[in-house]
Amino acid sequence: MIYDTIIIGRGPAGVSAAIYLKRFNLNPLIIAKDDGVLIETEAIDNFYGFGHISGKELVHRGIEHAKNLDISMIEAEVIEIMPLGETFLIKTNEGEYESKSVFLAMGKKKAQLKIATRNKFDGKGVSYCAICDGFFYKNKHIGLVGAGPFMENEYNVLKNFTKELTIFTDGAKLEHQFDGVKVVEDKIIELVGDERLRSVKTQNGEYEVDGLFIALGSQSGMSLSYHLGLEMDEKGFLKVDNFMTNIPGIFAGGDIIGGLLQVSKAVADGASAALAIKKFLDSKK
Numbered sequence: 001m002i003y004d005t006i007i008i009g010r011g012p013a014g015v016s017a018a019i020y021l022k023r024f025n026l027n028p029l030i031i032a033k034d035d036g037v038l039i040e041t042e043a044i045d046n047f048y049g050f051g052h053i054s055g056k057e058l059v060h061r062g063i064e065h066a067k068n069l070d071i072s073m074i075e076a077e078v079i080e081i082m083p084l085g086e087t088f089l090i091k092t093n094e095g096e097y098e099s100k101s102v103f104l105a106m107g108k109k110k111a112q113l114k115i116a117t118r119n120k121f122d123g124k125g126v127s128y129c130a131i132c133d134g135f136f137y138k139n140k141h142i143g144l145v146g147a148g149p150f151m152e153n154e155y156n157v158l159k160n161f162t163k164e165l166t167i168f169t170d171g172a173k174l175e176h177q178f179d180g181v182k183v184v185e186d187k188i189i190e191l192v193g194d195e196r197l198r199s200v201k202t203q204n205g206e207y208e209v210d211g212l213f214i215a216l217g218s219q220s221g222m223s224l225s226y227h228l229g230l231e232m233d234e235k236g237f238l239k240v241d242n243f244m245t246n247i248p249g250i251f252a253g254g255d256i257i258g259g260l261l262q263v264s265k266a267v268a269d270g271a272s273a274a275l276a277i278k279k280f281l282d283s284k285k
């Protein structure tokens with residue numbers, strides 16, 4: 001089955017877009033790995049019409065609203081988006097789905113190393129995208145940080161470039177075993193280098209690497225965007241023109257495109273993006 005739009009994220013931007021698309025008589029699918037950042041918010045006191053509501057209740061009301069409209073929803077982590085010409089293939093840890101357009105509503109959360117030097121070597125040995133930068137480390141020693149499906153996806157790319165690969169789980173337990181790969185399970189305490197990254201210091205040792213790929217937690221909007229070659233501004237927010245990114249058919253809204261990082265703006269983005277998506281789909285008929 002080919003969906004009209006696959007929406008990644010069930011926060012306010014994603015659900016709002018789904019509600020509008022469904023009411024345009026289109027066929028959206030929402031894929032999300034969890035309820036997003038609102039769940040962490042004890043009280044929302046500034047959303048129109050509610051006065052005071054917990055973040056959890058607000059997000060659950062949105063999801064219930066979408067379910068009442070029979071909008072399809074899947075709980076899964078999106079690992080890759082592949083443009084296939086006229087459609088897009090969305091790969092998740094649970095399966096693959098195809099659509100004519102995509103709406104990225106993944107918020108702005110990105111899993112980072114929790115150390116002071118975490119950004120010091122970005123672009124100077126530290127990368128967030130194996131497909132983009134793996135080639136630069138051909139036959140060199142690559143470190144890969146992570147323990148879940150996102151890390152495995154990056155591993156499958158990087159193993160084509162080198163045999164010298166070390167996985168750093170940063171204190172987490174590996175979800176699967178990897179034959180013949182060195183695994184360091186200590187917590188990372190420092191990234192060491194001068195002009196470029198030279199080594200990774202953990203609680204119990206120091207390991208020389210030429211490059212380090214961060215694939216912690218799940219695929220964030222930012223790392224998915226790197227993989228796709230989507231244009232971003234200097235703060236890492238996606239650049240859009242009437243909610244469409246530089247890849248025709250891939251739209252984005254909510255916190256992932258920056259501006260006011262609030263529920264009201266995310267809801268408005270979802271609605272306006274749905275209209276832009278409908279126009280795009282109509283133009284393809």
Ligand SMILES: Cc1cc2nc3c(=O)[nH]c(=O)nc-3n(C[C@H](O)[C@H](O)[C@H](O)COP(=O)(O)OP(=O)(O)OC[C@H]3O[C@@H](n4cnc5c(N)ncnc54)[C@H](O)[C@@H]3O)c2cc1C
Binds near residue numbers: 013032078
């Ligand atoms: C502590 C805190 C307090 C806040 N207080 C307020 C407030 O009082 N008022 C207010 O208006 N705003 C507040 N905000 C901001 C508000 O929560 C955000 O602006 C809003 O949630 C953004 O909506 P969004 O839909 O863009 O993203 P999010 O709500 O972050 O939703 C992102 C969605 O994308 C999904 N996702 C991400 N990556 C993947 C992946 N790889 N695969 C599948 N799914 C994925 C997530 O699971 C989630 O469903 C607060 C935020 C925080 C963190």
